Amino acid sequence: MSEFAPICIYLVISPLVSLIPLGVPFPFASNSSTYPEKLSAYECGSDPSGDARSRFDIRFYPVPILFIIPDPEVTFSFPWAVPPNKIDLFGSWFMMAFLLILTIGLYEWKRGASDRE
Numbered sequence: 823m824s825e826f827a828p829i830c831i832y833l834v835i836s837p838l839v840s841l842i843p844l845g846v847p848f849p850f851a852s853n854s855s856t857y858p859e860k861l862s863a864y865e866c867g868s869d870p871s872g873d874a875r876s877r878f879d880i881r882f883y884p885v886p887i888l889f890i891i892p893d894p895e896v897t898f899s900f901p902w903a904v905p906p907n908k909i910d911l912f913g914s915w916f917m918m919a920f921l922l923i924l925t926i927g928l929y930e931w932k933r934g935a936s937d938r939e
Contacts, residue, residue, distance in 0.1 A: 891927070898923070 898920035901913045909917075 895920075895924075 898916070901909060901917045901920075904913065
């Protein structure tokens with residue numbers, strides 16, 4: 823049991839370290855119902871105008887997509903960090919699938935798929 827003591831201590835202390843900072847502000851917080859200004863909508867000091875659920879223009883969507891693309895690329899680049907004599911057949915096919923995805927992406931990029939109007 824002594825070999826599991828550090829794990830048990832960690833399992834007790836880590837929730838405390840996480841939950842104590844969440845609970846500390848509550849005794850010091852004021853009642854927000856006493857301040858009606860805090861409950862009102864704020865839009866640059868003027869009354870809200872228009873619907874908050876308006877549609878976004880389609881031209882804004884490529885921007886987040888361009889930020890999401892490098893994440894899988896990092897995952898697919900891990901087989902290149904392994905020495906070549908340690909990669910099995912699955913790793914080799916994994917690398918080929920990555921190159922295929924990059925080739926398709928390059929083709930779409932050259933066609934102008936990410937260009938804005």
